[in-house]
Amino acid sequence: MSKVTARFPSQEIALADKAALLDLLFAWAARGWIRDLDAALAHRLAQLAPDGTPSCLLAAALVSHQVGQGHLLLSLDQARQHPEELIAVERDATDDAPPPPDALLKQLPEAWETQLAAWSAVGDGQDNHPLVLLNGRLYLRRYWRHEAQVANGVSERLSQAEEVVTETLRPVLDQLFPPQDPRAEKASSQKLACALGVRSPFAVITGGPGTGKTTTVIRLLALLQVQALATRRVPLTIRLAAPTGKAAARLSESIRDQISQLDALDLPYGAQVRNAIPSEVSTLHRLLGARPDTRHFRYHRLNPLPLDMVVVDEASMVDIDMMAALLHALPPRARLVLLGDKDQLASVEAGAVLGRLCAHAERGLYRDEVVNWLEDATGIRLDPALQDSHGRDLDQSIIMLRHSFRFDDSSGIGQLARAINAGNSQAALNVLKSNTFSEVQRIPLKRDDERRLLSQTLKGRQQENAWGYRYYLHAIRPQPGTSETKHLEHESPLIRRPTSEADREAWDRWAAHVLKAHTEFQLLTPLRNGHYGVEALNLRIEQALARAGLIDKPDVAIYWYEGRPVLVTGNDYGLKLMNGDIGIALQVPADFGKPEQGTILRVAFPAGDGKGGIRWILPSRLQRIETVYAMTVHKSQGSEFMHTALVMPDTLSPILTRELVYTAVTRAKKNFTLLSASDAVLEQAIQRRIARQSQLFQ
Numbered sequence: 001m002s003k004v005t006a007r008f009p010s011q012e013i014a015l016a017d018k019a020a021l022l023d024l025l026f027a028w029a030a031r032g033w034i035r036d037l038d039a040a041l042a043h044r045l046a047q048l049a050p051d052g053t054p055s056c057l058l059a060a061a062l063v064s065h066q067v068g069q070g071h072l073l074l075s076l077d078q079a080r081q082h083p084e085e086l087i088a089v090e091r092d093a094t095d096d097a098p099p100p101p102d103a104l105l106k107q108l109p110e111a112w113e114t115q116l117a118a119w120s121a122v123g124d125g126q127d128n129h130p131l132v133l134l135n136g137r138l139y140l141r142r143y144w145r146h147e148a149q150v151a152n153g154v155s156e157r158l159s160q161a162e163e164v165v166t167e168t169l170r171p172v173l174d175q176l177f178p179p180q181d182p183r184a185e186k187a188s189s190q191k192l193a194c195a196l197g198v199r200s201p202f203a204v205i206t207g208g209p210g211t212g213k214t215t216t217v218i219r220l221l222a223l224l225q226v227q228a229l230a231t232r233r234v235p236l237t238i239r240l241a242a243p244t245g246k247a248a249a250r251l252s253e254s255i256r257d258q259i260s261q262l263d264a265l266d267l268p269y270g271a272q273v274r275n276a277i278p279s280e281v282s283t284l285h286r287l288l289g290a291r292p293d294t295r296h297f298r299y300h301r302l303n304p305l306p307l308d309m310v311v312v313d314e315a316s317m318v319d320i321d322m323m324a325a326l327l328h329a330l331p332p333r334a335r336l337v338l339l340g341d342k343d344q345l346a347s348v349e350a351g352a353v354l355g356r357l358c359a360h361a362e363r364g365l366y367r368d369e370v371v372n373w374l375e376d377a378t379g380i381r382l383d384p385a386l387q388d389s390h391g392r393d394l395d396q397s398i399i400m401l402r403h404s405f406r407f408d409d410s411s412g413i414g415q416l417a418r419a420i421n422a423g424n425s426q427a428a429l430n431v432l433k434s435n436t437f438s439e440v441q442r443i444p445l446k447r448d449d450e451r452r453l454l455s456q457t458l459k460g461r462q463q464e465n466a467w468g469y470r471y472y473l474h475a476i477r478p479q480p481g482t483s484e485t486k487h488l489e490h491e492s493p494l495i496r497r498p499t500s501e502a503d504r505e506a507w508d509r510w511a512a513h514v515l516k517a518h519t520e521f522q523l524l525t526p527l528r529n530g531h532y533g534v535e536a537l538n539l540r541i542e543q544a545l546a547r548a549g550l551i552d553k554p555d556v557a558i559y560w561y562e563g564r565p566v567l568v569t570g571n572d573y574g575l576k577l578m579n580g581d582i583g584i585a586l587q588v589p590a591d592f593g594k595p596e597q598g599t600i601l602r603v604a605f606p607a608g609d610g611k612g613g614i615r616w617i618l619p620s621r622l623q624r625i626e627t628v629y630a631m632t633v634h635k636s637q638g639s640e641f642m643h644t645a646l647v648m649p650d651t652l653s654p655i656l657t658r659e660l661v662y663t664a665v666t667r668a669k670k671n672f673t674l675l676s677a678s679d680a681v682l683e684q685a686i687q688r689r690i691a692r693q694s695q696l697f698q
């Protein structure tokens with residue numbers, strides 16, 4: 001008898017005996033093939049609903065696993081037809097591995113669905129059963145409910161017609177987007193987006209980096225306030241939100257610029273309109289009134305948010321739980337506008353809501369009545385390729401901005417992002433290797449030769465002013481004569497480390513300068529573990545910086561030193577820090593303005609007050625942080641850096657997808673470097689898309 005049958009039940013036994021099946025599920029969990037949580041759910045349901053067969057318990061563990069992978073459901077057909085795609089199994093050479101999931105799935109009884117339907121743990125959603133089975137799709141009840149809430153919340157809004165004052169619409173749109181402007185054609189989808197946003201209480205504006213989502217939404221808000229002041233004499237109460245603190249801070253920064261541009265226009269109700277556009281952006285958690293230690297929010301259907309409209313930026317990062325909570329808390333007539341890039345990675349949690357909403361965004365699918373209405377409102381006749389008399393109601397509320405004002409056709413980053421999105425890996429490689437685009441570059445990587453990786457990370461590509469980490473470290477401790485210090489002094493000649501007598505304002509100014517210098521470069525990696533994972537990279541980079549004398553870290557056991565950059569990994573409302581915030585440890589007076597008190601290490605975080613204020617926090621108070629010389633691509637969503645370098649691992653793994661590569665490339669504002677050992681891994685990643693299973697907006 002082989003070891004396999006000695007230690008683990010065979011698939012035949014597991015499918016005939018519940019205890020054997022549960023053993024197998026926990027064995028899979030021990031291998032990391034599924035989560036402990038998934039096996040535990042099956043175990044719990046075996047106790048609560050003992051009439052379930054082993055195949056039923058397997059289905060329960062699988063649907064839970066699916067949620068962990070970002071899906072909303074388990075399709076029974078798909079599980080049978082493509083069992084190998086369900087669970088990524090890392091096999092090793094040992095012969096005591098348990099029978100893999102696909103072997104078990106291939107032997108499921110014909111009556112799997114019938115058995116599930118008869119199981120007392122399963123219902124059709126009407127009662128309180130923990131699982132819901134509908135048309136061959138199995139859900140955890142919570143996700144079925146969220147999916148229904150989101151679908152209902154959106155269709156409720158799609159069925160409402162808005163009152164539009166057509167007399168003011170066209171003239172104001174022409175003021176915001178003058179037809180004679182040389183960029184009028186490039187901005188035509190922005191103008192159309194504004195018109196659609198007035199017409200419907202629900203709208204989605206999707207587009208890549210720099211396509212003008214923020215510009216468009218501010219103009220839409222101006223347009224809506226003109227309409228509101230003309231009809232009801234009071235402006236709309238509008239709130240702006242984003243899924244993370246970082247994204248919220250970034251939006252509030254760019255919004256201030258955009259609002260001030262409205263001053264140049266002679267809009268009806270001018271100052272009133274401008275004052276009625278908010279510049280504060282809160283996180284969705286805060287907007288909904290998150291309460292510590294509970295999933296429940298202060299605002300919900302019975303206590304709705306006191307507002308007329310919400311705009312959510314970076315909506316690709318919003319998961320189904322949050323979207324359901326938002327729709328649940330919005331008054332039925334409140335408007336909702338979502339902004340985001342549909343091609344970016346979706347939230348780590350289940351959902352991919354924006355992606356589902358925008359499934360047909362490329363093709364438009366606008367119906368005749370909408371096309372004609374838009375032409376009256378904007379003077380723009382839609383491209384026939386975007387018209388379709390069978391377009392769904394939802395499609396009439398979605399618009400895609402296609403022209404990037406930041407990366408035009410001559411930009412390497414723009415070309416690269418487009419090639420990746422089109423799934424054209426050869427074109428992406430050509431851009432990376434071509435000499436035409438100096439802002440993008442590919443650097444070959446060898447495991448046993450770290451020089452290139454570390455040189456990129458420390459120095460970047462100086463001839464392009466594409467800096468590495470030396471840049472911000474020189475902002476802390478200038479090194480006269482180096483290109484970084486020369487550049488820094490040229491950019492901000494007067495900002496040096498203050499003297500010990502200097503007041504808080506001077507220290508804040510300096511810290512803001514260091515934090516800004518830090519946004520010049522970020523190294524990204526897809527992975528957490530392994531040679532090119534965040535943890536190992538952080539360690540190697542820290543050692544290299546210490547060797548180069550750029551940081552002073554005398555001992556591996558000393559975590560805190562001046563210059564350490566840290567990433568906040570969970571919201572801390574007490575400290576007013578949000579998931580995704582980045583701070584830098586700096587040696588500053590223990591009491592500002594009192595040099596006699598000596599100095600102390602504090603971590604400087606941007607206060608996000610729009611005035612360059614700094615929040616100084618003692619390292620010991622920071623609970624959820626990690627060093628961030630290397631950052632995962634997932635964590636980088638909602639942030640941008642002048643120069644971004646992506647380390648591509650040398651072997652393919654399920655995490656490497658088109659969305660991931662696109663997200664990494666589009667974090668770069670000016671320069672992008674790919675560090676990779678093999679073209680093949682990049683090519684295969686670009687070919688592979690994330691397909692999240694859900695019935696949302698099917």
Ligand SMILES: Nc1ncnc2c1ncn2[C@@H]1O[C@H](COP(=O)(O)OP(=O)(O)OP(=O)(O)O)[C@@H](O)[C@H]1O
Pocket residue numbers: 183187190207208209210211212213214215216254405406
């Ligand atoms: N219609 C336009 N005319 C001129 N400049 C524009 C127009 N639309 C956008 N821009 C400029 O392009 C840049 C990017 O615009 P914006 O920040 O609105 O884009 P975004 O899609 O929100 O970008 P991000 O990728 O940062 O989310 C800004 O500098 C903005 O002023």
